[in-house]
Amino acid sequence: MSRPASNGVAPMDGKTVVITGGNSGVGKATATALAAAGAHAVITARSEPRGLAALADIRRASGSDRVDLVVFDLADLASVRSGAAEILQRFETIDVLINNAGLVLTERTETKDGFEATFGINHLGPFLLTQLLTKRLIASAPARAVNVSSTAHQGARRGLDFDDLQSRDNYRSMQAYGRSKLANILFTTELARRLSDRGVTANSLHPGMVATGFARDGDTKGVMAFGIKLIKPFVLTPAQGARTSVYLASSPEVAGVTGQYFVKCRPKQPSPPARDEAAAVLLWSISEELVGEASSAAD
Numbered sequence: 180m181s182r183p184a185s186n187g188v189a190p191m192d193g194k195t196v197v198i199t200g201g202n203s204g205v206g207k208a209t210a211t212a213l214a215a216a217g218a219h220a221v222i223t224a225r226s227e228p229r230g231l232a233a234l235a236d237i238r239r240a241s242g243s244d245r246v247d248l249v250v251f252d253l254a255d256l257a258s259v260r261s262g263a264a265e266i267l268q269r270f271e272t273i274d275v276l277i278n279n280a281g282l283v284l285t286e287r288t289e290t291k292d293g294f295e296a297t298f299g300i301n302h303l304g305p306f307l308l309t310q311l312l313t314k315r316l317i318a319s320a321p322a323r324a325v326n327v328s329s330t331a332h333q334g335a336r337r338g339l340d341f342d343d344l345q346s347r348d349n350y351r352s353m354q355a356y357g358r359s360k361l362a363n364i365l366f367t368t369e370l371a372r373r374l375s376d377r378g379v380t381a382n383s384l385h386p387g388m389v390a391t392g393f394a395r396d397g398d399t400k401g402v403m404a405f406g407i408k409l410i411k412p413f414v415l416t417p418a419q420g421a422r423t424s425v426y427l428a429s430s431p432e433v434a435g436v437t438g439q440y441f442v443k444c445r446p447k448q449p450s451p452p453a454r455d456e457a458a459a460v461l462l463w464s465i466s467e468e469l470v471g472e473a474s475s476a477a478d
Contacts, residue, residue, distance in 0.1 A: 189429040191218035195272050195319075196428060197312070199223045199253065199305065200280025202233035205327065205386050208421035209277060213428060214241035221270060223262060223280070225252040253280055253304030254290040256470055263311035272319040275428045276312055278305035279327045281359070287350040294469070295345040297352075301359035306366055307470045313374070320378025321434065324370060325427045328363035328383045328440070335361040338452035341461060364440055364449050365459040366466070371438030372459075380437035382427050387443070389420030 196213050200206035201222025214220040214237060222237070224230030230248045237246045247269070251262025266273070281301045290299035309324060316322040334357030346355045364383045371381040426444040427433055440449040452458065 188216040191216040194274040195219045196275040197221045198277045202229045204417045205420045206279040208417040209424045211237045211240045212425045214243040219245040221247045253300045273315045275323045277325045283356040297355040302362040306466045316379045317377045322379045324381040326367045326383040329360040330385045331357045332360040333450045364453040365462045369459040369463045384423045384441040386420040388414040
């Protein structure tokens with residue numbers, strides 16, 4: 180597989196792309212690049228003011244007015260359902276879904292639905308959103324799902340702890356983050372299998388070590404926050420970090436590729452636990468139960 184063109188973007192005229200966390204960092208850079216390539220970029224954000232500010236920035240930087248905003252919070256599954264309903268109502272096609280939003284937390288907190296926040300926001304929210312948009316992706320086929328994971332998944336050497344997915348025992352921030360990124364890859368594997376004959380591909384990626392807003396909003400504290408700030412001058416810009424997401428969303432070279440993990444626009448074998456197909460099936464089943472329980476509780 181050859182490398183993409185230097186700008187990494189194939190023409191996207193007539194394509195609608197939904198990008199979670201598109202108000203900052205890699206998501207914003209991804210939206211800007213795809214909008215500049217002709218796509219109708221739909222960014223999601225949990226904050227309307229920040230989303231609107233990003234909307235203006237992306238339109239200005241891309242030279243395109245075909246950029247829209249949908250506001251919802253991945254930490255609140257009722258909000259995810261509301262956001263998905265708005266997307267389905269406003270946009271007739273979804274050619275690409277990029278699950279980009281994510282975070283790392285120094286201390287254990289819980290989402291509105293009572294899930295450990297790293298697992299809930301990095302996995303369960305995107306899992307539910309994808310399920311709610313899958314029929315539209317299939318109707319828009321050929322379509323693509325792109326899930327932003329991380330090389331941090333390698334830190335989960337023993338795989339997911341299915342007896343403690345909520346990290347109630349001995350919470351450690353990077354362990355929880357690594358497991359959530361492993362969950363992203365396992366989710367992608369099972370999604371690719373389920374959609375293999377429906378015209379929708381699913382791939383995951385590591386964007387590189389990117390200078391983003393991880394430490395900006397008080398999500399990280401103490402030594403971790405200091406470390407993140409210390410290394411920022413030596414890591415990728417958001418635009419550089421967005422290249423693989425943009426490549427998987429736009430390049431004809433990967434039109435038929437599915438179920439793969441990419442680094443620097445090239446497929447790469449993830450860790451052994453990330454290749455555990457039985458774990459991927461089990462995670463899917465448990466995730467369905469969890470988001471279903473959240474729905475029942477809300478009702």
